[in-house]
Amino acid sequence: MKLEERATILKGEFEEAIYKKQEIEEYNNNPFIEALPPIFNEEEVIDRFTVLPIISDKDRDKAQNLRYHIIKRAKNFIQPLPIHITLERRLSSLIRRGYLGRNPLGKEFLKSLRILNRLDDEDIKKNEIENEFNIIRSTADSISIIGISGIGKTTAIERLLLMYPQVIKHFEYNGENFTRTQIVWLKIDCPYDGNLSTLCKSFFKTIDDILGTRYLEKFGYSSRVTSTMLINMTKLAWRYGIGVLVIDEIQHLLNTKNDTEEMLNFFVTLSNTVGIPTVLIGTSKAQKIFKGNFRQARRAASEGSIMWDRMTKDSPEWEFFLESIWEFQGLKNIVDLTDKIKDVFYDECQGITAVAVNLFLLSQERALQEGKEELTVSIIRETANNDLQMIQPMIKALRNNNLSEIMKYEDISISLEEVSNSYHRDIELVGLIEDSFKERKRDIELKRKSIIESLIVDLIEMDIFTCLENSHIRKVCEKVVKESDVNEDYSTQKIKVLKEAMELNEKLKSRDAKEQKVKTNDGLIKIYELSKEKKIHAYELLKKNGFIKNPVDEFQIVN
Structure with a gap:
C-alpha cells in the first residue's frame, strides 16, 4: 500500500503556550510540561470523554425516511468505562514523565540538540557519530494496548489524545525569549504490508501534514535504511519535543517477513534511541509479536500492557452501557429494557462494543422497515441473523466458549487470565463512572x-x-x-x-x-x-x- 493511501491523519488543536504552576514538584520549571492542561481527575475525564447524541421527541415524530438518518446519531455515542479511566491515567503519566529527561531549559537538552545537528556533517566519522549518539540516548516508557477487534481501542485513544492540544507554540518563558514548537502527540497507523521502513516514512509524513514541512522528502526517500531514518526521527523528536507516539494496528507487522526479534528490537530502539514514549495498539493477533524474548517484550511495554477484552454479561459496565445507549432511539415507542431484551442483546453481540452499537442501529432500521415503532426480541434476533450474518461464526464461537473455534479468529481471542486480574479494580470504577454519569445528567x-x-x-x-x-x-x-x-x-x-x-x-x-x-x-x-x-x-x-x-x-x- 502506498503511503498516500493511508487513512486520514488524526489532527488536534494548535495552542499558544500558557504555563501553569505544577502540583508535583519535579514537573515545575519545565515549559513542555507546564504548557500541558492540568492533570485530569476522574470526573473531568468522564465529562470530556462522554458523547451523548440528541434525539428529541420532535425527531421521533418526523417522517420515516428522515428517521433512518436520525437513528445514525447514536453511532457517535461514547460511554466512558473503567478501562478508559485506566488508560487516561497511564497516558497522562507517560507524556509528563517522558518530558522529564527532555527539559528544553536543561544543559543536557541543548547539548543533545547540538550533537543531533552535527549528524549531517560528512566530516564526522561513523564511529564518532555512534559514540556521541550514545550520549543523547533517552530511554522512554511505553504501553501496549491489546484487545479484540471492535472493542473501541482506537476510538478511546483518539478521544483521549484530543483532550490535549496537539501543537503548542512557545514564545516567551519567565520573561526570557523561548521560541519553540512542541508536538504533544503523534498518531500513526502501521502500514498494511507491515514494512518497518514505511512505518518510519509515516512518521515524517504525519509531521509534514501537521506543520506543513517537507521531512518525508528530505529523510524518507527510498535509499534511506531504517537505522538512518531512526536517527532522523530522533532529531525531530527532540527538535519538536514530541510527547508521545501512538502506533495503531501493529498486528499488520505480522503480514510481512519481518523476524519477530527484529520487530521487537525496532520498538525498543524507538524507545531507547528516539526517546519518545510510545503507545502500541493492536488486536489480539498482535500478542505474537511480544512472545518469545521476555526482556525485549518487557522493554516494548515498560509501563505495562492493557488487555482489553469484551464485557461480560453479568458485569456492571455491560449493564450500564446498555441502559445508557437504550434511550437514544429514533423509534416512536421506546419500550422498557427488560431482562429478556438484555439477554438476547448480549447473546447476539457477546459484549463487543462495535457489534452492540451496530445491532442497536440496524434493529431500529428493521423495525422502521417493517412498519413497527419499537424494538422487540424477534426484531433483534432477525437483525442479527440477517444483517450481521458475516460475523455469526465468531459470535457463535464466543457464545459457546469454544476455545478451538475462538483461536481460529485471532482478532477475538485474548488472554482471559490477564483480564481477570483487573476485574475487581474495574468494579469500583464502574460505580464511580455511573454515579458521575447520573450526576452529569442531573447537572x-x-x-x-x-x-x-x-x-x-x-x-x-x-x-x-x-x-x-x-x-x-x-x-x-x-x-x-x-x-x-x-x-x-x-x-x-x-x-x-x-x-x-x-x-x-x-x-x-x-x-x-x-x-x-x-x-x-x-x-x-x-x-x-x-x-x-x-x-x-x-x-x-x-x-x-x-x-x-x-x-x-x-x-x-x-x-
Whole structure:
C-alpha cells in the first residue's frame, strides 16, 4: 500500500503556550510540561470523554425516511468505562514523565540538540557519530494496548489524545525569549504490508501534514535504511519535543517477513534511541509479536500492557452501557429494557462494543422497515441473523466458549487470565463512572431548567407579546431548550425562543381578531359585552371594528 493511501491523519488543536504552576514538584520549571492542561481527575475525564447524541421527541415524530438518518446519531455515542479511566491515567503519566529527561531549559537538552545537528556533517566519522549518539540516548516508557477487534481501542485513544492540544507554540518563558514548537502527540497507523521502513516514512509524513514541512522528502526517500531514518526521527523528536507516539494496528507487522526479534528490537530502539514514549495498539493477533524474548517484550511495554477484552454479561459496565445507549432511539415507542431484551442483546453481540452499537442501529432500521415503532426480541434476533450474518461464526464461537473455534479468529481471542486480574479494580470504577454519569445528567437537567427560567424572565420583561399568557411563554421556552444542545450559546437559544414566541403571538392575535370580528356583527351591545369578557376597553374594540374613526386620518381627508 502506498503511503498516500493511508487513512486520514488524526489532527488536534494548535495552542499558544500558557504555563501553569505544577502540583508535583519535579514537573515545575519545565515549559513542555507546564504548557500541558492540568492533570485530569476522574470526573473531568468522564465529562470530556462522554458523547451523548440528541434525539428529541420532535425527531421521533418526523417522517420515516428522515428517521433512518436520525437513528445514525447514536453511532457517535461514547460511554466512558473503567478501562478508559485506566488508560487516561497511564497516558497522562507517560507524556509528563517522558518530558522529564527532555527539559528544553536543561544543559543536557541543548547539548543533545547540538550533537543531533552535527549528524549531517560528512566530516564526522561513523564511529564518532555512534559514540556521541550514545550520549543523547533517552530511554522512554511505553504501553501496549491489546484487545479484540471492535472493542473501541482506537476510538478511546483518539478521544483521549484530543483532550490535549496537539501543537503548542512557545514564545516567551519567565520573561526570557523561548521560541519553540512542541508536538504533544503523534498518531500513526502501521502500514498494511507491515514494512518497518514505511512505518518510519509515516512518521515524517504525519509531521509534514501537521506543520506543513517537507521531512518525508528530505529523510524518507527510498535509499534511506531504517537505522538512518531512526536517527532522523530522533532529531525531530527532540527538535519538536514530541510527547508521545501512538502506533495503531501493529498486528499488520505480522503480514510481512519481518523476524519477530527484529520487530521487537525496532520498538525498543524507538524507545531507547528516539526517546519518545510510545503507545502500541493492536488486536489480539498482535500478542505474537511480544512472545518469545521476555526482556525485549518487557522493554516494548515498560509501563505495562492493557488487555482489553469484551464485557461480560453479568458485569456492571455491560449493564450500564446498555441502559445508557437504550434511550437514544429514533423509534416512536421506546419500550422498557427488560431482562429478556438484555439477554438476547448480549447473546447476539457477546459484549463487543462495535457489534452492540451496530445491532442497536440496524434493529431500529428493521423495525422502521417493517412498519413497527419499537424494538422487540424477534426484531433483534432477525437483525442479527440477517444483517450481521458475516460475523455469526465468531459470535457463535464466543457464545459457546469454544476455545478451538475462538483461536481460529485471532482478532477475538485474548488472554482471559490477564483480564481477570483487573476485574475487581474495574468494579469500583464502574460505580464511580455511573454515579458521575447520573450526576452529569442531573447537572444537565438543572442547567436546562436554569436556561428556561432565564428565557421566561427575559421574554416577559420585553412586554411585546400581547396575546401570550405566561404559560404560553413557558411552553415555548421549554420546547426550544429541550431541542437545543445544553451547551448552545444562550443568545442563540434566546433568538430561537423570540422567533417562536412572535410566531405564536401573531397566530393567537389573528385568531382573536377573527373571533372578535364574528362577534361584533351582533351590534354595539355585543361589543361592549366582549370588551368586558376580554378585559379590553370598549373604545379600543369599537375603534378596531370601524365604529370610531381616527381623527387624524379624517382631518387629512378633509384637507
